[in-house]
Amino acid sequence: MWNRRKEEETPSAFTPPLPSQLxxxxxxxxxxxxxxxxxxxxxxxxxxxxxLGKSVIVKGxxxxxxxxxxDGEVEGTVELQEHRLTIGPNGKVAxxxxxxxxxxxxxxxxxxxxxxxxxxxxxxxxVGDIRTARIEIEDGAYFKGNIDIVREQPKAAPAPAATPAxxxxxxxxxxxxxxxxxxxxxxxxxxxxxx
Amino acid sequence: xxxxxxxxxxxxxxxxDQFCSSLEDRPGMYILDFAGASQSxxxxxxxYGHRLYSDxxxxxxxxxxxxxxxxxxxxxxxxxxxxxxxxxxxxxxQAFDGALVWDSLQFLAPPLLQTVVGCLHQILKPGSSLLAMxxxxxxxxxxxxxxxxxxxxxxxxxxxxxxRKPAQIFNNRGLEKLFQDFASVKFFxxxxxxxxxxxxR
Numbered sequence: 001m002w003n004r005r006k007e008e009e010t011p012s013a014f015t016p017p018l019p020s021q022l023x024x025x026x027x028x029x030x031x032x033x034x035x036x037x038x039x040x041x042x043x044x045x046x047x048x049x050x051x052l053g054k055s056v057i058v059k060g061x062x063x064x065x066x067x068x069x070x071d072g073e074v075e076g077t078v079e080l081q082e083h084r085l086t087i088g089p090n091g092k093v094a095x096x097x098x099x100x101x102x103x104x105x106x107x108x109x110x111x112x113x114x115x116x117x118x119x120x121x122x123x124x125x126x127v128g129d130i131r132t133a134r135i136e137i138e139d140g141a142y143f144k145g146n147i148d149i150v151r152e153q154p155k156a157a158p159a160p161a162a163t164p165a166x167x168x169x170x171x172x173x174x175x176x177x178x179x180x181x182x183x184x185x186x187x188x189x190x191x192x193x194x195x
Numbered sequence: 196x197x198x199x200x201x202x203x204x205x206x207x208x209x210x211x212d213q214f215c216s217s218l219e220d221r222p223g224m225y226i227l228d229f230a231g232a233s234q235s236x237x238x239x240x241x242x243y244g245h246r247l248y249s250d251x252x253x254x255x256x257x258x259x260x261x262x263x264x265x266x267x268x269x270x271x272x273x274x275x276x277x278x279x280x281x282x283x284x285x286x287x288x289q290a291f292d293g294a295l296v297w298d299s300l301q302f303l304a305p306p307l308l309q310t311v312v313g314c315l316h317q318i319l320k321p322g323s324s325l326l327a328m329x330x331x332x333x334x335x336x337x338x339x340x341x342x343x344x345x346x347x348x349x350x351x352x353x354x355x356x357x358x359r360k361p362a363q364i365f366n367n368r369g370l371e372k373l374f375q376d377f378a379s380v381k382f383f384x385x386x387x388x389x390x391x392x393x394x395x396r
Contacts, residue, residue: 120232135237143232144250149241 054090062095071106081115089123104141111145203344203352209383210391214326215348217293218243224292227318229253229299230343235352236295239345248291252299253340253356255283267362270304279307284314291319297343298328301361308362308373316376319396325377329365332388336360365390 049067052058056072064080071088077096078085084101087093091106098113104124112118114132122140129146137143218224222244228236231251240247259279260269269275294315303311315325330338337358344352365373367382367390374380374394383391 135234135241137232137234137237139233141232142251142254145248147232147237147241147247147249149246151244 049084049086087124203354205346206351206353206387207349208351208391209349210326210328210393211345211351212349213381213383213393214293214295214324217324218245220292225290227286227291227294227296229294229296233342233344235344235346239347245292248286250283252283252296253302255279256299256302258282267304270307270362276307276310280310280314284311284318286318288317289320292323294319294323294325295343296325296327298330298340300327301329301338301363301365302359304362312373313376316396321378321396323396325394325396327392327394329370329390329392330361330388331364331366331384331390333364335364 049069050064051069052072052074054071058072058074058076060076062068062074062076062078062080064083066080067084067086068078068080069086069088070078070091070093072090073092075094078093078099079097080099082100084103085097085099086103087106087108089105091108093107094109096110096112097108100114101116102112102114102118103121104119104126105121107125109127111129112126112132114130116132117134117136118130118132119136120126120138120141120143122138124138125142127144129148131148131150133150133152135147135149218226218240224243224245226240226245226247228240228247228249229252230236230249231254232249237247237249256279257266259275259282260266260272296315300308300311319325337360340356340359342354342356344354346352363369370382370390370392371380374392377394377396379395381393381395383393385391
């Protein structure tokens with residue numbers, strides 16, 4: 001009981017406002033460098049990622065250390081090594097993309113490399129080669145290109161392995177559909193011609 | 196993420212089962228899929244440790260030949276044909292270790308069909324497998340087309356697309372002739388008038 005009263009009386013430490021509160025107050029989200037004396041390594045903006053809006057057209061290189069949403073047009077390269085790139089529903093990107101995570105809702109022409117995951121949402125269009133650890137493709141998305149899943153190599157174990165790992169067998173994985181009743185088509189006949 | 200199964204039928208496929216047995220040869224194979232990308236097929240192929248090239252072949256056909264005029268007559272237009280081949284089949288020789296062409300070849304008019312089969316022969320490695328499907332019923336004006344997805348090694352998920360006219364109907368002899376440059380052709384005739392064909396390069 002005493003403790004509770006003490007806590008109530010103690011002036012609370014500063015807590016950053018929630019993103020929803022910021023949105024209400026209309027705090028601008030600029031991508032311009034701030035005038036601080038110390039160099040900023042990472043920008044964790046409470047208001048969300050930097051945004052290139054619908055009417056913005058960029059030709060050239062984009063390199064960032066924060067999440068970025070592109071809802072305009074970009075041509076060139078986009079590199080956000082440790083961060084997420086979102087191509088919004090109006091976004092049209094013709095670029096080579098490197099990011100930790102990529103979400104496509106609009107159109108992307110170009111090769112994509114993600115360290116973590118790429119998500120191709122419904123109605124998105126992606127033409128290019130993908131190199132990623134994980135991929136999600138929603139029904140209704142259009143994709144044309146190469147998919148190369150890069151598995152993270154497990155760290156070397158201190159003790160030598162007794163037997164080599166078996167080759168991976170495909171199963172109904174997280175990405176595969178669940179169990180469904182099947183209707184056997186019943187093969188009625190088979191034939192083979194060898195030359 | 197599990198894809199929605201709404202509107203999907205499932206069917207057992209001996210052809211797919213045969214095709215998948217070739218996927219177990221070694222990891223790092225490169226597979227061509229003409230059905231268009233889907234989560235289930237991507238997961239299935241990549242879980243073997245293989246790479247996948249995905250394209251919606253029917254979408255490409257419609258895009259090249261279906262915009263105006265007659266779809267089949269347009270397939271004899273050299274400019275359109277050249278554009279189509281550049282867009283859909285421009286790969287290195289012997290690039291792939293397997294191809295899933297599903298039922299797409301049925302919608303190619305004879306001259307283009309022969310060219311496409313020739314291209315497939317070129318881009319597949321010797322010993323690799325190709326899975327194709329052909330409607331077997333001769334008296335049919337239009338047929339249902341599907342989006343094909345692999346559920347497991349012998350189950351296909353079929354999502355209905357629309358009905359369309361085939362360019363021609365093949366019997367076994369016609370298919371043997373079509374794939375005459377390949378090493379072997381194996382048929383599975385199903386009770387729903389579909390020939391599943393496994394072609395060995």
